[in-house]
Amino acid sequence: xxxxxxxxxxxxxxxxxxxxxxxxxxxxxxxxxxxxxxxxxxxxxxxxxxxxxxxxxxxxxxxxxxxxxxxxxxxxxxxxxxxxxxxxxxxxxxxxxxxxxxxxxxxxxxxxxxxxxxxxxxxxxxxxxxxxxxxxxxxxxxxxxxxxxxxxxxxxxxxxxxxxxxxxxxxxxxxxxxxxxxxxxxxxxxxxxx
Numbered sequence: 708x709x710x711x712x713x714x715x716x717x718x719x720x721x722x723x724x725x726x727x728x729x730x731x732x733x734x735x736x737x738x739x740x741x742x743x744x745x746x747x748x749x750x751x752x753x754x755x756x757x758x759x760x761x762x763x764x765x766x767x768x769x770x771x772x773x774x775x776x777x778x779x780x781x782x783x784x785x786x787x788x789x790x791x792x793x794x795x796x797x798x799x800x801x802x803x804x805x806x807x808x809x810x811x812x813x814x815x816x817x818x819x820x821x822x823x824x825x826x827x828x829x830x831x832x833x834x835x836x837x838x839x840x841x842x843x844x845x846x847x848x849x850x851x852x853x854x855x856x857x858x859x860x861x862x863x864x865x866x867x868x869x870x871x872x873x874x875x876x877x878x879x880x881x882x883x884x885x886x887x888x889x890x891x892x893x894x895x896x897x898x899x900x901x
Contacts, residue, residue: 786896786897787801805829809832814826815832825880830863830895832844834859842859842862843858868894871894
C-alpha cells in the first residue's frame with residue numbers, strides 16, 4: 708500500500724492538472740517550435756499546436772462550448788470586456804485606465820465619471836497622451852472650461868471619435884451625467900486601445 712501511494716504519474720495535457728502544471732505547460736508551449744509542443748508525459752512525444760490551442764480555448768473559456776465561437780468577437784463588441792478581464796466592474800476598470808493615462812498631468816484628479824470631468828482637463832489630458840500636437844496641455848487652465856472642451860472635442864473628432872457631449876451643458880453643470888461621460892470616454896478608449 709505504501710508503494711502505491713508513492714507512485715505518482717504525471718498527468719497529460721488533456722487531463723485536469725493543478726494550476727502550476729498548467730502554467731509550466733504554457734511556458735513550454737511558448738518556447739516550443741511552431742507546430743508541435745512536447746507533452747508532460749514524454750519529451751519526445753509531440754502534440755499538434757492546433758489541438759492544444761483548441762483544447763485550451765475550451766478549457767479556459769476562450770471558446771463558447773455551446774456555439775463553438777470565440778469569445779474574442781464579444782470583446783470587440785464591448786471594448787470594456789478586455790479592460791475588466793481581471794474582475795471587477797467595467798466602470799472601475801475604465802476609471803483606473805483614465806487614472807493611469809493621466810498620471811503626471813497637472814490639475815487632474817479623476818475619482819469618478821462626473822465632477823472629475825467638469826472642466827474639460829481630464830478629456831484634454833487623455834487625448835493629449837495620444838495626440839500631443841492637437842492639445843496644447845501646458846497652456847490650459849481649469850477655469851476656461853469652454854476652451855478645454857472645445858479643444859478636446861475637436862481633437863477627438865479629428866481622428867473620428869464622434870462628440871456625444873454638449874459643450875454648453877458641460878460648461879454649466881458641476882456634476883455632469885456620469886453615464887454620458889463614461890460613454891464618451893469609452894469611445895475614446897475603444898478608438899485608441901482596441
